[in-house]
Amino acid sequence: MKTLTLLSGIFALLLAKPSFSHDLTLLISAYQHSQGSSYISLHNNAASFDGSGGQALAAVKQQLSGDSLKLTFHNLPSGDYAVRIFHDENDNRELDRNIIGIPTEPYGFSNNAGAFGPASFEDAKISLSGDQIVTIELR
Amino acid sequence: MTKRREFIQYAGLASMALASPALSFASRAERRPFEQVPQRFAERPMRLEGDWPSTLKGKLYRNSPAMLERAGFQHSHLFDGDGMVQQYTIANGQVSHRAEMVATEKYLREQAAGRFLYPGLGSTPPQPKAARNNDSANSANISVRKIGKRLFALWEAGSAYEIDPDSLATVGRVDWGEALTHLPFSAHPTIDADGQWWNIGSWIYGGQALVFIYQLDQAGALKRFKRLALQQAGYMHAFCVSQNYLVLVNTAHLYQHKNEGNFFDKFQFDQQGHSQIVLIDKNTLTIERTIEIPANFVFHFGNAYELGNELFFTMAEYRDAQIMSRGLSIKETSVFGPNPVSYPSELCQYRIELNSGRWHKSGSGLSMEFPNFRQTQPFSPQALVGCGQRLNHGGQQRLEQLLQINPHTGTSDAYTFAENVSLDEPLYIQDSRGEEFIIHSFLDRQQNESGLALFKGADIGAGPIAKAWAGGVLPQGFHGCWVSA
Numbered sequence: 001m002k003t004l005t006l007l008s009g010i011f012a013l014l015l016a017k018p019s020f021s022h023d024l025t026l027l028i029s030a031y032q033h034s035q036g037s038s039y040i041s042l043h044n045n046a047a048s049f050d051g052s053g054g055q056a057l058a059a060v061k062q063q064l065s066g067d068s069l070k071l072t073f074h075n076l077p078s079g080d081y082a083v084r085i086f087h088d089e090n091d092n093r094e095l096d097r098n099i100i101g102i103p104t105e106p107y108g109f110s111n112n113a114g115a116f117g118p119a120s121f122e123d124a125k126i127s128l129s130g131d132q133i134v135t136i137e138l139r
Numbered sequence: 140m141t142k143r144r145e146f147i148q149y150a151g152l153a154s155m156a157l158a159s160p161a162l163s164f165a166s167r168a169e170r171r172p173f174e175q176v177p178q179r180f181a182e183r184p185m186r187l188e189g190d191w192p193s194t195l196k197g198k199l200y201r202n203s204p205a206m207l208e209r210a211g212f213q214h215s216h217l218f219d220g221d222g223m224v225q226q227y228t229i230a231n232g233q234v235s236h237r238a239e240m241v242a243t244e245k246y247l248r249e250q251a252a253g254r255f256l257y258p259g260l261g262s263t264p265p266q267p268k269a270a271r272n273n274d275s276a277n278s279a280n281i282s283v284r285k286i287g288k289r290l291f292a293l294w295e296a297g298s299a300y301e302i303d304p305d306s307l308a309t310v311g312r313v314d315w316g317e318a319l320t321h322l323p324f325s326a327h328p329t330i331d332a333d334g335q336w337w338n339i340g341s342w343i344y345g346g347q348a349l350v351f352i353y354q355l356d357q358a359g360a361l362k363r364f365k366r367l368a369l370q371q372a373g374y375m376h377a378f379c380v381s382q383n384y385l386v387l388v389n390t391a392h393l394y395q396h397k398n399e400g401n402f403f404d405k406f407q408f409d410q411q412g413h414s415q416i417v418l419i420d421k422n423t424l425t426i427e428r429t430i431e432i433p434a435n436f437v438f439h440f441g442n443a444y445e446l447g448n449e450l451f452f453t454m455a456e457y458r459d460a461q462i463m464s465r466g467l468s469i470k471e472t473s474v475f476g477p478n479p480v481s482y483p484s485e486l487c488q489y490r491i492e493l494n495s496g497r498w499h500k501s502g503s504g505l506s507m508e509f510p511n512f513r514q515t516q517p518f519s520p521q522a523l524v525g526c527g528q529r530l531n532h533g534g535q536q537r538l539e540q541l542l543q544i545n546p547h548t549g550t551s552d553a554y555t556f557a558e559n560v561s562l563d564e565p566l567y568i569q570d571s572r573g574e575e576f577i578i579h580s581f582l583d584r585q586q587n588e589s590g591l592a593l594f595k596g597a598d599i600g601a602g603p604i605a606k607a608w609a610g611g612v613l614p615q616g617f618h619g620c621w622v623s624a
Contacts, residue, residue, distance in 0.1 A: 099318045099366065100342060100349065102272045115258065116270045117345070139271035 021075040023131040027068065028085060030138040032106065034064040036089040042073055043082050046121035057081070061088075082124035083110035087138060106138040172582060172589075172615045173220060173469055174213075176205045180225070180613070182237035189605035191232045191593065194570040196624035198304070199227040199578060199591070201563065202292055203616030204280040206240065207469065209264075210254035216261025216403065217467045217475065221246050222280030222292050222300075223614055224307050227580075227591055227607075230624065234591060234607035238614075241279040241292045241300055242309035260296075260402040261468065273297045274312065274321045281326035282618030286336050287358035293326040295341070295376060304622070315353065315361045322351055326618060327377035327439075330514050335362070337380050337421075339387065343372035343394045350375070350387065350417075352424055365424040370415060374406060374436070374460070379452050381443035382518050384427070386452050387417040391434035392460040408460040410434050416491065416498065418450070430496050432489075436460040441486070441523040441546065442512040450491040453523060453546045455484040455508050475615055479561065481528060481537050484508055488546040505551060507542050509564035509618075513575075520547035524577050524599070526562045529555055541565055541577065541592075541599050554599050559585040561615065567596060568621040582615055589613035 026040065041056040048054035058073060064087075086095040086107040096104045110126050111134075113119035126134060204220025207213055214220060222241040227234060240246060249256050255264035257276045270276055277297035284291050290304040291313065298321055301310035314320045323340030330336055336359070340351035348371055354363040373389040380386070391409045413431040420427045441453035462482040465472040472480050483506035490499045510525040527542030539562045544551045556562065565579035575596030582589050589612055592603040 098320045098322060100322070100347070102321050104272070104320045106271060112269055114269055115267070116272075137268070139269050139275070 020077045022078065022128050023072050023074050024076055024081060024126070024128055025070065025072040025131075025133040026083060026085075026110075027070055027133060027135045028108070028138065029068045029135065030106070030108075031064055031067045031069070031087060033089075034066055036064065036087060036091050038062045038064055038069060038085060038087050039093075039095075040071060040083065040085050043084070043121065044079055049082050049084065049121040049124065050118065076128055078129045080121075080125040080127050081110070082119075082121050082126065083134075083136065084124075085109070085136060085138065108136045108138040110134055110136060112137055172475065172612055173205070173207050173217070175208070176223070176614050178206070178223075178240050180236065180238040182228075182235050183610075185227075185234040185236055185591070185607035185609055187232075187234060187605070187607050189593075189603065191229065191234060191605045191607070192570055192574075192576075193232045194572050194574070195568070195576065195593075196230045196571060197228075197568070198622050198624070199229070199566070199568075199580075199619060200283040200285070200290065200304075200622065201225045201227075201580060201616050201619030202241075202280060202283040203238075203614035204278065205238075205614035205616075206246075209249065212255055212264045213469075214255070214259050214262045214264070215468050215470060216259060216401075217469060217473075218280070218403075219259030219262055219278065220280055220614075221249075221278045222294070223616075224283050224292055224302055225580075225613065225616070225619075226307055236609055236613070237307070239307035239309075241302065243277050243279050243300055244312065245275060245277055258401065263401055272321050273323065277312075280617075282620075284328050284620050285622045286328060286355060287360075289359040291328075291359075293324065293328075295325045296323050297321060299324045315364065319351075319361075319364060324351075324353065325375075325377065328353075328355070329378065329380045330517060331380060332382070332517055333357075337378075337385055339375065339378050339385070341375045343369075343374075344396070346396070348372040348389075352385065352419065354424075363424065367419070367424075367426055369417065370429060371412075373414065374463070376438040377440055379440040379443040379454075380421075380517065381450055381452070382445045383421055384443070384445075384450060385419040385421060386440070386443050386450070387419065388432075388435075388437050388440075388454060389415040389417055390436050390460070392436050392463065403464060406460065406463070408434070408436065410459065416489070418491070428496050430491065430498055432498060432500075434459075436462070437484075438462075439508065439510055441510040442517050442519075442521065444518040444520060445493070446520075448493050450493055451488060451520070451547070452491075453486060453488045453510060455510055455525070456487045457482065457484045475561070479537060483528065486510060486523070486525070486544055486546065501546070503544055503546060503549070503551070505542065505544055507544060511564065511566055513567045515569075521545065522550070522552075524565050524567060524596075526565065526579075527553055529553075541579065541594060543599055552598075552600050554594065554602050556581070557585070559583065563615055564618055565594075566619065566621050569623065571623075578621065580613070580615075582612065587612055589615075 043049035109119040113123035205223035206221035225238040279292040328338040436457040443452035486507040507525040522545040527540035
């Protein structure tokens with residue numbers, strides 16, 4: 001299991017408000033093998049989460065060395081966040097899909113949200129008001 | 140059975156079977172077809188009755204949604220049982236049976252977890268996991284077909300699984316191409332006159348109404364593929380093929396997305412709407428015509444053929460979709476229950492004027508399901524064979540029939556089984572001399588025993604010429620195929 005520390009682009013802002021800074025730790029499991037990479041993105045709004053607009057708050061690519069991954073986002077202000085993950089098994093930098101858009105590589109969302117297909121920000125959001133550890137199981 | 144011939148051939152096999160340690164039917168004497176099903180049936184001879192022709196050599200494969208129970212939870216809809224391929228081997232006048240579960244990705248994950256993990260189509264286990272895609276719930280449980288040398292266990296909402304035809308070991312999930320991974324491949328691939336095969340896949344989710352067309356060569360390799368948009372998101376289970384067309388019926392059982400409920404709860408039968416006959420040109424793989432007909436529901440078709448400028452095809456037609464929502468549960472409303480409920484479908488022939496698209500329908504007045512035709516003559520008017528039923532005593536007693544109907548001539552023949560006998564899909568088969576027979580499995584609920592029945596194709600009214608008994612209850616199922624040795 002690997003630990004990754006992220007200094008997001010909002011780090012400087014967060015330093016100004018240390019009392020509102022929290023850590024969000026992800027424990028990601030169910031990697032079927034360690035080939036390829038994992039892409040993890042952190043979002044604080046629905047538009048960036050569902051891809052309709054805006055940028056992820058943070059995004060990271062992580063090499064795998066086992067069947068799970070531990071990752072911490074530091075210095076986040078209180079608020080709602082959601083996480084998207086996919087396992088890029090063939091290292092082509094994208095989530096592979098078939099001709100109708102159904103993913104053919106493993107993926108997951110915070111709260112393990114969504115029964116079938118993409119989760120909504122509303123279902124995947126984590127309301128962060130302190131340090132928090134969440135577990136995500138890849139589908 | 141009403142015309143039972145009482146010459147029973149044990150041929151020394153019954154005693155061998157009883158001695159087999161691999162499977163003790165005695166302990167399951169009261170077991171119902173979908174309860175406490177073992178995960179494999181080791182090969183064992185069947186007890187014979189009548190005359191199994193020595194010229195009849197081959198294997199009957201059948202797929203059954205056998206495994207509906209895990210960790211104290213029982214799925215309530217037959218479509219949710221994990222597939223088991225049964226193999227009946229007939230040679231030298233003897234019959235044996237064995238069966239193996241299809242080792243789908245779903246089955247293997249759930250085996251490891253010791254419980255059902257994924258939502259089914261008609262029922263959902265406790266604490267279900269999210270599905271990565273449609274194949275997460277693929278139970279490969281509807282049919283089994285041999286294409287070339289390849290044997291496929293088939294679902295309808297996801298990939299085919301390839302099975303070793305001898306050992307029944309699962310080879311793996313079939314990808315027809317990188318971009319086609321996980322696309323639906325129906326349980327009813329249909330043979331063309333030249334030995335090539337056609338299949339469809341239906342995708343009616345996410346606001347889409349699509350059908351995928353697959354053309355396979357004689358060896359089972361993908362030759363052509365096409366994605367077509369349809370006008371409504373209706374349930375489609377099968378189709379038929381004529382000389383120039385693929386014929387689809389896009390039923391009025393419409394999918395409408397809802398967050399709550401099981402998958403089948405998201406379908407609504409639109410009684411005031413229409414079903415649509417869709418004619419797809421086999422050469423161009425384009426939709427040539429869409430013809431509205433009154434709302435109906437259909438799983439299965441007979442053959443299709445063109446005579447002059449007219450296209451004929453038959454279907455086992457339902458007035459609504461209650462067979463899907465209620466009839467295939469394993470509750471008291473089921474056609475497979477201890478007191479089976481009847482959801483009669485009428486075998487109807489449709490005639491389409493190809494120039495104008497005008498259509499005409501002729502009802503047979505006879506209830507038939509699982510219609511089958513001679514695979515060697517797909518485009519000929521012919522007698523279909525299927526499961527019929529006759530109601531006695533004011534409709535209180537349902538007797539099942541092996542039924543043969545020629546929709547073109549209107550003639551029919553039938554053999555009526557005794558009360559408490561349930562038939563599975565019958566198939567036309569041939570022996571090494573070209574003589575035609577009809578074979579099907581059945582369950583005798585009175586004596587709690589499954590079996591095979593063999594009829595002469597030319598005289599089903601005379602009753603079965605031979606039967607083979609399993610010594611216990613086997614899972615009932617949907618579809619199968621015969622492979623001559």
